[in-house]
Amino acid sequence: MAALLEVRNLKKYFKSPGGTVHAVDDVSxxxxxxxxxxxxxxxxxxxxxxxxxxxxxxxxxxGTIVYKGKDVTHLNKKxxxxxxxxxxxxxxxxxxxxxxRQTVSDIIxxxxxxxxxxxxxxxxxxxxxxxxxxxxxxxxxxSYPHELDGGRRQRVGIARALALNPKFIxxxxxxxxxxxxxxxxxxxxLMDLQEQMGLTYLxxxxxxxxxxxxxxQICVMYLGQMVEKCDRNELFAHPTxxxxxxxxxxxxxxxxxxKKERILLKGEIxxxxxxxxxxxxxSRCIYAKEECKKAQSLxxxxxxxxxACCRAKxxxxx
Amino acid sequence: MTEKNEAFFEIQxxxxxxxxxxxxxxxxxxxSLSLSQGETLGLVGETGAGKTxxxxxxxxxxxxxxxxxxxxxxxxxxxxILEMNARDLHDLxxxxxxxxxxxxxxxxxxVKxxxxxxxxxxxxxxxxxxxxxNERAIKMLEMVGIGANRAYEYxxxxxxxxxxxxxxxxxxxCSPKLLLADEPTTALDVTIQAQVLDLIKxxxxxxGTAMIxxxxxxxxxxxxxxxxAVIYAGRIIESGTKEDVFDHPxxxxxxxxxxxxxxxxxxxxxxxPIEGLPPDPSVIRKGCDFMERCPHRCDRxxxxxxxxxxxxxxxxxxxxxxxxxxx
Numbered sequence: 001m002a003a004l005l006e007v008r009n010l011k012k013y014f015k016s017p018g019g020t021v022h023a024v025d026d027v028s029x030x031x032x033x034x035x036x037x038x039x040x041x042x043x044x045x046x047x048x049x050x051x052x053x054x055x056x057x058x059x060x061x062x063g064t065i066v067y068k069g070k071d072v073t074h075l076n077k078k079x080x081x082x083x084x085x086x087x088x089x090x091x092x093x094x095x096x097x098x099x100x101r102q103t104v105s106d107i108i109x110x111x112x113x114x115x116x117x118x119x120x121x122x123x124x125x126x127x128x129x130x131x132x133x134x135x136x137x138x139x140x141x142x143s144y145p146h147e148l149d150g151g152r153r154q155r156v157g158i159a160r161a162l163a164l165n166p167k168f169i170x171x172x173x174x175x176x177x178x179x180x181x182x183x184x185x186x187x188x189x190l191m192d193l194q195e196q197m198g199l200t201y202l203x204x205x206x207x208x209x210x211x212x213x214x215x216x217q218i219c220v221m222y223l224g225q226m227v228e229k230c231d232r233n234e235l236f237a238h239p240t241x242x243x244x245x246x247x248x249x250x251x252x253x254x255x256x257x258x259k260k261e262r263i264l265l266k267g268e269i270x271x272x273x274x275x276x277x278x279x280x281x282x283s284r285c286i287y288a289k290e291e292c293k294k295a296q297s298l299x300x301x302x303x304x305x306x307x308a309c310c311r312a313k314x315x316x317x318x
Numbered sequence: 319m320t321e322k323n324e325a326f327f328e329i330q331x332x333x334x335x336x337x338x339x340x341x342x343x344x345x346x347x348x349x350s351l352s353l354s355q356g357e358t359l360g361l362v363g364e365t366g367a368g369k370t371x372x373x374x375x376x377x378x379x380x381x382x383x384x385x386x387x388x389x390x391x392x393x394x395x396x397x398x399i400l401e402m403n404a405r406d407l408h409d410l411x412x413x414x415x416x417x418x419x420x421x422x423x424x425x426x427x428x429v430k431x432x433x434x435x436x437x438x439x440x441x442x443x444x445x446x447x448x449x450x451x452n453e454r455a456i457k458m459l460e461m462v463g464i465g466a467n468r469a470y471e472y473x474x475x476x477x478x479x480x481x482x483x484x485x486x487x488x489x490x491x492c493s494p495k496l497l498l499a500d501e502p503t504t505a506l507d508v509t510i511q512a513q514v515l516d517l518i519k520x521x522x523x524x525x526g527t528a529m530i531x532x533x534x535x536x537x538x539x540x541x542x543x544x545x546x547a548v549i550y551a552g553r554i555i556e557s558g559t560k561e562d563v564f565d566h567p568x569x570x571x572x573x574x575x576x577x578x579x580x581x582x583x584x585x586x587x588x589x590x591p592i593e594g595l596p597p598d599p600s601v602i603r604k605g606c607d608f609m610e611r612c613p614h615r616c617d618r619x620x621x622x623x624x625x626x627x628x629x630x631x632x633x634x635x636x637x638x639x640x641x642x643x644x645x
Contacts, residue, residue, distance in 0.1 A: 179365050180578045185593075188591060191588070206507060209580040209582050251537065253537050255540065256565070262512060268510070
């Protein structure tokens with residue numbers, strides 16, 4: 001199947017007083033239509049910046065973004081309006097992503113009114129339909145966000161994202177701020193919507209168990225770069241990059257009898273300001289050798305499994 | 319020396335109410351728990367369940383302006399903390415019982431160096447000269463893996479994980495007998511969380527500190543605790559050893575929590591969320607608190623007296639079904 005979205009060598013740098021922040025550094029991947037790509041990594045690794053750059057909330061520094069076979073890296077105002085109709089975003093914090101002075105129905109209506117593509121009556125009808133789809137009771141139409149709990153707020157955010165029938169949605173940690181019992185409700189909702197509407201997701205999270213549940217493909221990011229990329233099951237069966245391995249071993253599980261070998265990473269993530277050429281993980285890597293002090297690029301080690309580590313071949317044998 | 323296995327810390331029937339507008343918020347309802355020396359209890363529950371209120375009630379640092387009433391007993395080494403005078407309380411805080419707060423970003427004073435913040439409490443409680451307190455502070459920093467060369471830096475110069483280490487050093491500087499850790503790793507990334515949990519475990523074992531760990535993460539509890547208490551709507555609804563609760567979860571809410579977690583080992587098409595929301599804490603209900611969301615509810619639940627049922631020695635569940643049908 002053709003890729004809905006294709007990203008080639010995307011870079012996003014920010015200028016700061018200390019130097020250039022390499023937030024996203026030479027990232028390539030594609031997302032097939034109707035599928036979910038999970039993007040995982042620690043805070044500050046550039047996940048959100050990548051998501052925002054894809055849908056033009058940030059302008060990219062270098063690289064190309066191809067959507068439906070068309071280059072959308074640079075868009076004029078008219079093209080942007082059309083593009084934004086098809087791509088939407090669900091934000092992490094349902095407390096700050098909704099306007100506190102708007103009612104639930106105003107929030108959901110806004111994108112439709114702005115697009116000027118529907119009559120008033122149609123907008124009303126569609127708003128009710130959307131509230132129904134995401135499971136927000138109609139009696140809450142005139143409520144304000146502060147009157148709702150976190151789960152309902154996130155549902156309203158999802159309804160707003162769905163208002164214009166988008167094709168592609170960037171979900172930026174949509175369940176991180178929610179309790180587990182509510183988190184499961186929202187994850188089920190997102191998966192149902194995908195099935196019904198054929199949506200394509202880029203799902204950004206730091207929670208490995210959530211990403212495993214929802215994704216088809218998983219990309220692991222470290223300090224602005226992609227270090228491993230493959231099918232969901234392949235990643236959990238054969239994690240190869242030392243960082244992926246450490247990440248997986250660090251997840252606390254509820255199985256109290258499992259004796260897990262935990263790989264404890266030393267130190268902390270390097271500064272993304274002018275990080276230099278060498279492997280960005282090698283200062284924390286337990287397998288690091290002299291030969292690792294060079295730039296790493298994604299290499300296919302088995303069909304569809306890409307790893308950015310020069311010792312990947314050796315590591316797969318261990 | 320008292321008996322090692324005797325409960326040296328015990329909460330009896332703790333109830334905390336806040337006022338909010340005209341409503342009374344029943345934040346903590348009749349909570350009892352006990353802890354032996356060196357033991358770690360995990361207090362698990364969702365947002366608003368009353369976890370942090372319990373920890374704050376223990377140290378009597380509840381927000382005074384919004385507290386309506388606090389009743390019950392918090393017994394520490396034979397004395398009731400809730401009845402203590404200001405002077406005894408002052409001696410107790412930080413020396414006998416100390417707390418690690420959730421957010422390392424706001425728990426530290428931004429305008430003081432980390433060494434002076436750690437030394438402050440030690441100097442106060444031991445009445446020692448500054449030099450000795452500084453020496454202690456540096457020792458504590460080294461214990462949590464921060465070199466002496468960074469002792470004179472300010473909190474903003476440290477990363478999140480490092481700040482949480484400083485907060486831990488601060489909490490343990492006076493070798494407290496009881497440590498209250500309120501979501502100590504929630505603000506941290508998993509790899510850093512693993513580092514910090516290991517550190518807390520090592521220090522706890524080395525110093526023999528008892529600990530109440532507050533968290534919403536069952537994985538963290540599995541990693542570090544001996545005993546578990548699950549709290550829902552201000553009430554403990556299940557308690558027991560870690561093995562009791564994790565291997566044989568008895569209360570429908572506990573079972574629901576485990577079922578709602580995406581499992582790394584198993585492949586499931588759909589998650590099983592707990593439908594509905596926690597009850598309004600300003601309404602006094604009759605019967606079981608969890609009734610509305612419970613898949614097993616029946617007529618008897620509305621008249622449930624909310625007493626704990628003992629399933630096996632030390633394993634309690636606040637549901638009449640447990641012990642009847644399932645045991």
